[in-house]
Amino acid sequence: MTTCTECEELYNLYLDGLLTIEEEARMQAHLAACPACRRALSDLPQLFAALDRLPEAPVPADFLAGVLGRLAVPPAAAGQRLPVPSPRRAPGTTVSARLGTLRQGLAGLGEWLGRSLLPRPVPRRLARVAVALAIVLALVLAGGGLSAAAAQSQPSDPLYGVKLALEQVQLAAALNDTARADTYFRLADTRLQETAQMAQAGRVDLVSGLVGEYERDLQNGLTLAQQAQAQGQDVSSLLARFQERLRRQQALLEATRERVPGPGQPDIERAVNAHQRGYAQVLTLAGEASPVSVAAPTPSATATAAPPTASPTALVAMPTAAPLPTATPVPPTPVPATAARPPLTPTPSPTPTAPPTATPTAVGPQPVQIAWSSPGVSAIVAPGASYVVNVSFSSVTPLRNVSLVVTSPLDRYATVSPASFASVAAGAANAVQVSIAVPAGTKPGLVTGMVLLQVEGQPVAPGLKVHLTVARPSGAAVVPPTPTEVEATPTATPSPTPGMTPTSAPSPSPSPGHNPGHAGRGR
């Protein structure tokens, strides 16, 4: 005998599409005999529908920029993880460990200060200011001559830690993203100079950590520049300074590459790759900025061969191998016979040293930014009826070869028209008609899915959410029917859409007691 408590559980499971036929029969029998349960449970289908229809809150416009701004240190890749420093490690033995420890310590201090002063998570900027104050205080206490001496120190010197602390002060003191981006690029310069000096001094053990920091400083600077540009700031002079620094770095890298002993060569190649990536990104950003005083590089074969979607857009774009510009073109450095490495200046063909992130993988990060006129569509359609809804999408940038697909299992019921756009103009609203047809005999339930935009075959988020509730067939119900927000005309006949076949046979016992189920979740 099924109790009322069991019936409530069964009914919940039923709405989630998780009941066996036997359990459903038990539930139906109890409901038929228990008016109290019928009353108590009658609101649940309506609750499901109301939850489905609750609008999504719009994401704040600066959300993504905020996340990227908080990415202080990229996760160490497998095999590149920073070594855990030992407290007894002799100073200067592992630069990366010292850098990592210091930065983590500072971040922790800032976080602690911020969280202990304020009742809620604080912006990282406040934490940085707290860190800066703490360090300045420490330096004042330590004596004024210290900072001058530290600034000249090398990674193998005991004062090097103070130099790094001073750099953190400079970063924290930077008033805005542009200033911080400048600082990061200056730090990248410093790291590269140290790399060259350590390589020359035969301290190959220190080179790897320095190159890692060089990569991060470059990337941080670029990310901040992207952010500033995305926020509408004029970054043209910043990008020009970046280019000037990168040009000088190129010469230094060329020289270092020739001098570094064999074991250090992979690290220098890593730096070369980071430099090339950085330059490509600067060019990309400069291409978006208003006319910049950027020496237009001669387009390389790879650059011109890039498909239209690889062209720069708001946030992410990374050409594979943009040419390294030089005010006065420098011929490729002659490569010694012993080395098979490519010259720093990219050749028209893709270089074998191209980094993984820059290679044209099957699916690169999509810089495309699109928006739908609505985050979702919710429809309740009875079997045998159809429903049409009009929506539109727009893109921040012009697009080509756009197609629209409906995800499974929604594709059994929904089609979109048009299914493709040869081109999409920036900012224009592109109307799309979503047609939903539920074949007669389809079992009631919830079908969720998305209409997904694909550009050049690659999906672009966000998709248009579609929640289709296949309504209960007409007839008496034990449980009151779910009110319909979007009710299809029951007289309509199913559209003769190809491939739109009933997904299941009619319910074996469509008794008057049959119910509105959300069987579509299927878990």
Add this chain to the structure above:
Amino acid sequence: MTQEGTAEQAWIRQARTGDTQAFAALVQKYQSAIYNLTYRLLGDSEEAKDLAQEAFLRAYRALPTFQADKPFAPWLYRIATNLCLNWLAKRRLPTVSLDAALSADESAGTALEIGDHSSEPQALLERQECHTALRRAILALPPEQRAVIELRHFQDLSYQEIADVLGIPLSDVKSRLFRGRRWLAEALREFWSDDHLH
């Protein structure tokens, strides 16, 4: 493997190597889901934004530990949900920000009802009232029930996935979910008994 899944895995692979561009693509894909998750759990748009961003930050840092053969979304939801639950546990007083709920519906509600043919002002108003009442009711639930409702109804996770995300037995998932639904249905009964079709 769907194309979408393939793209996501490529982004994850690249982001694990420190590629912030690839991670930006992941953020773009999930920012609405995560922001809305934190917003529905916390009821305050500022807190929601802060914790949603923190969730992405933690995900980025934890990417090297993410098992690539597992689905990414539940892993991300776990980070965000646990952040919110920890945050709610530290909050001294439960807050139900009606203003926040109202503003969200004002900005999103009317635009969403695209398929609704009965968009007369009165109907829209009633629907917004219902949405506001529902948001308030969700925020009035105990956090552990709120989280289960969120993961089931808004993130479409299975019972087992919810159990994994929250680290609780399957039986607890069911009891919290069913109790939460019962409470919500009762809280909103007035709308349905008045024949308000929302």
